[in-house]
Amino acid sequence: MTKIFISFLCVVHSIGFANDYIHVDSRVRRYPHFKEIHDLGYRIQNDFKTDKERVRAAFIWLTINMTYERVIEENLNQKVYISFKDERAKHKQLRDIALNKIEKSFALRKGVCTDYSLILNELCMQFGLPTKVIVGVSKTEINSNISENLIKNHTWNAVQIGGTWQLMDPTWASGFIDTRSKKFVRKHIEHFFFTDPEDFAKHNLPNNEEWQLLREPVSAKEFYSAPYYYPEFFGKGIALSSNTNGILKKSDETINYIYFDKLPPQHGMYYMVHGTGELRRLGFKKLAKNAYVSKIRLKKKLYKDHSLLTVFMDEKPILNFKIEDLYTNQIIKKTPNNEQQKNPNSLDLK
Template structure:
């Protein structure tokens, strides 16, 4: 009887979790227009009581109100020269610069990843929570060689709740920029909210290894050469093997394979080479190490720009691979 009761309570709590977020999200979506970030922070603190509720409210406000856009000012933004005679003076001037960025982005409701991260960080600090803006590499392409370790193209956030650091990316959670129309398409993606470190490292690589929040950190070379994990990959009960590389070669002496460590029985996967009209269903065989192996068949010659292969599951793209003419050398 006790086991049955435990199972019932677990199920109820599991189902209540997203419903609780729905309550928060709905309330935040009906917020009025705030003149400054501190008024927004005070409203959130009055409306919600727990740290997690407040962070969720701040996160959702960003996804619903900010527009990702790179303005002329962002493109040609000049560095501000600061002079100081003490560490206190340096920190004070840096703080003034940061507040200027935050105030402008909040007023215009426009910005790029840095503005998104700074606003969320400022709200978390207002709530009295340890909070960090994390700089690093967002995975947008697949490379066979490393880049400079100091290279950064993205920022995201970490906040500490009940002694545990949580990762989130309010920029990627807000939607995407349509490459054809150059218009921002708003779509809230909760995958990037409190994402588990083991999933977050699949698309975000922090410059400081500490912020991977992993017992066994991933190295940069593996991160860059792995496939691109698309949002619909997650939550489907699949796990790609570390043996799977993100680069296929049409002139390789070795066959091109995709390895899965975990795979549902009815997966219905297929793949498509961009620009072609051919779609191939993926077949699998069991490997000696209990992995699932699928052979990818590529034509010996592909037309120009046919250099990307996408894997689909349930008719949704889940993985991208790069196709090259020759086998990559390391």
């Protein structure tokens, strides 16, 4: 089973959106050191008046101050057990455990996705906003034979502002782990703040489908059999068709099709099969309006030892596809009604 590690080297330049928060980001970057999380929360409440600005301030503080690193307890895989007589006692114990975890990670300025999410959730609670830590999976592979019972490996956040729930992933927005140095590299990625639910469902799948915030939730099989989307894919005016599968077939006769429901006027793309080091231009045939199709033939002998194909645009990787032998796995096709950062030198932050 091919693992695809997420690259955070690409940043989505949502210029207009990010510019709305320049004054917020600038002020937060000048904040002094806070010993207690509630001191940070009070400062944010005093500095900013709107809910959006306060949530943005909390989010940015996390991305510029927290370091992704497992603490000793997590390296030892220690489990916490609780006993309770009623729901009230259960809630209190869980709350105490969460607060203890928040205090430790806030003091150390380090943690994993759970710590990032708990801190952001606590600050949003202090602002008086409905808030939720979402548990689910982050996409780290393309697999057509995935089970619906997935092992949860990631957490992120939802916050309600003005009656609308917004999705955020402060962990993925903060940076990546370099596989060579094994060190955290800070790299802000704007895409993971107030992300459109349709786009969010391409890389994060909640355990409870309600938190996809979609009218037609994506299934686990649809999620994993789709291509892998780099953050650079979003905001470019590109939309893949539901007919495009994330798994390409390797054969001397078979032609693979990548269908686009929408492309920008300038849509020059290249692709590379990992291991070959050779960039090839991706050709397009127009179907209707902005819809296009690209054809790729993967010769069995030439690509015998390679199982990953990356599509580039503006010299940035935007999509990954898995390459399988024609008869190795059964390919699951997606239905038209269910449309839906990876670099070998980086690891995903779970």
